Amino acid sequence: MSFFAKAARNVSLAFILLLTGFLLILGITAGGTPPGEMREYFIQRGMIDTGAVNLVSSIYLGYRAFDTFGETIVLLLAVSGVILLADRKTPTISAAVIEPKYPKRHRTDILDVISRKLAPFVMLFGCYLISHGHLSPGGGFQGGVVLASGIILLTLGKGVDKIEEMFPLKKVSLAEAGTFALLLGIGLAGMFGGGMFFENFLPGKSPGTRAESPGIPIESYVFILNIIIGLKVGAGISLICLSLFKEE
Amino acid sequence: MTFYLIVLLFLMGAWGMIGKRNIIKKVIGLSILNSSVVILFVYLGSMSGTQAPILVEGVRDPVDPLPQALMLTAIVVGICITSLSLALVYVIYRRFGSLDIKTIEKQIRDFDE
Numbered sequence: 001m002s003f004f005a006k007a008a009r010n011v012s013l014a015f016i017l018l019l020t021g022f023l024l025i026l027g028i029t030a031g032g033t034p035p036g037e038m039r040e041y042f043i044q045r046g047m048i049d050t051g052a053v054n055l056v057s058s059i060y061l062g063y064r065a066f067d068t069f070g071e072t073i074v075l076l077l078a079v080s081g082v083i084l085l086a087d088r089k090t091p092t093i094s095a096a097v098i099e100p101k102y103p104k105r106h107r108t109d110i111l112d113v114i115s116r117k118l119a120p121f122v123m124l125f126g127c128y129l130i131s132h133g134h135l136s137p138g139g140g141f142q143g144g145v146v147l148a149s150g151i152i153l154l155t156l157g158k159g160v161d162k163i164e165e166m167f168p169l170k171k172v173s174l175a176e177a178g179t180f181a182l183l184l185g186i187g188l189a190g191m192f193g194g195g196m197f198f199e200n201f202l203p204g205k206s207p208g209t210r211a212e213s214p215g216i217p218i219e220s221y222v223f224i225l226n227i228i229i230g231l232k233v234g235a236g237i238s239l240i241c242l243s244l245f246k247e248e
Numbered sequence: 249m250t251f252y253l254i255v256l257l258f259l260m261g262a263w264g265m266i267g268k269r270n271i272i273k274k275v276i277g278l279s280i281l282n283s284s285v286v287i288l289f290v291y292l293g294s295m296s297g298t299q300a301p302i303l304v305e306g307v308r309d310p311v312d313p314l315p316q317a318l319m320l321t322a323i324v325v326g327i328c329i330t331s332l333s334l335a336l337v338y339v340i341y342r343r344f345g346s347l348d349i350k351t352i353e354k355q356i357r358d359f360d361e
Contacts, residue, residue: 013263013266013267016266017259017262017263017266020258020259021256021258021259025251025252028251028254028255028288029251033295034292034293034312036296036312038312038314039297039312039313039314042301042312042314043301043303043310046303046313047303053302053303054301054302055301055302055303055310055313056301056313056316056320058313059313059314059317060317060320060321067321071324071325074324074328075324075327075328078327078328078329078332081332081335082331082334082335085335085336085338085339086335086338135302136302137300137302139320141320141323141324233324240331244335244338
C-alpha cells in the first residue's frame with residue numbers, strides 16, 4: 001500500500017471515530033436524569049413479591065424470568081454453534097495446510113500444582129454464589145461462570161484429555177440440555193398452576209410469616225431457578241471452552 | 249468526565265473492529281465495545297442512589313436495580329457473541345490458513361476469478 005493510500009485510510013478512520021464519539025457524547029449527555037418510578041416500585045415491592053433480598057435477582061428471576069429464559073436459549077444456541085464450528089470433523093471447503101507454529105505447550109509444576117489446589121475452592125465459591133444468589137451479590141449466571149472458570153483452570157493445568165475423563169463432554173451436554181428442559185418445565189408448571197408462564201406456583205407466603213405458618217417460603221422459587229441457571233451456565237461455558245481448547 | 253472515558257472505551261472498541269486487520273483483534277474490539285455499553289448503563293443506574301440494591305438491614309438509599317438486571321442479559325449475550333465469533337475465526341483460519349483480513353479477501357477474490 002502506498003503512503004498516500006495509507007494516510008487517506010487513517011484520516012478517514014479517525015474522521016469516522018471522531019464523528020461517532022461526538023454523536024455519542026451528544027446523545028448521552030442530552031438524556032437528562034433517567035426515570036426513577038421503577039426504582040421506587042422495586043424497593044417497596046421487590047422483596048414482598050419475590051422474597052429475594054437481592055433486588056437484581058428478584059428482577060431477573062421474578063419479574064423478568066421470561067427474559068432470562070430467552071437468555072438461556074441464546075446461551076444454548078451459542079454452545080451448539082461453537083460445538084458445531086469447532087468440531088475438527090466438520091469438513092472445510094479447501095483444507096489449507098496449517099503447520100503448528102508453536103511446539104507442544106510447556107507444562108510447569110507451578111501451573112499444575114496451583115490449578116489443582118485452587119480449582120476446588122473456585123468451584124466451591126461458585127456454588128456459594130449460586131446458592132446465596134437471592135441473599136447476597138451473585139446469582140445463577142455469575143456463580144455458573146465461576147464454576148466454569150474452575151473447570152477451565154483445571155484444563156489449563158492438566159490438559160483437555162484429563163478433564164474430559166472427569167467431566168465427559170456427553171454428560172456436560174446432557175446437563176446443559178437437561179437444565180434447559182427443567183427450566184421450560186418450571187415455566188409451564190407456572191401456567192398449569194393457574195398463573196402465567198414462569199409464575200411462582202409454589203404454595204408460598206410472604207417472608208414476614210415464615211416462622212409461624214406452614215408452607216414453602218416464597219424465596220425458594222428464586223433459589224431453585226438460581227440453581228438450575230447456575231448449572232446450565234456452568235455447563236454451557238465449560239462446553240464452549242472445552243470444545244475450543246480441544247486439540248487434534 | 250466518566251462519560252468521556254466511556255465514549256473513549258467505545259471508540260477503542262470501534263477502532264479495533266474497523267482499523268485492525270487481524271480478525272481476532274476485531275473480536276476483542278467487539279468485546280471492548282460491549283463492555284463500554286455495559287459500563288455506561290451501570291454508571292447511569294448508579295447515580296440514582298448510594299448503596300447496593302440488596303435490602304439487608306441498614307440500607308436506606310439503594311440504587312436502581314433495573315439497569316444492573318438488564319446488563320446481566322447484555323453480558324451473557326456478549327459472551328455468546330464472543331465465543332461464537334471466535335469459533336467462526338477458527339473455521340476461517342482452517343479454511344484460509346491466515347488471520348489477516350486482507351489475505352483472506354485476496355484469496356476470496358482469486359477464488360472467484
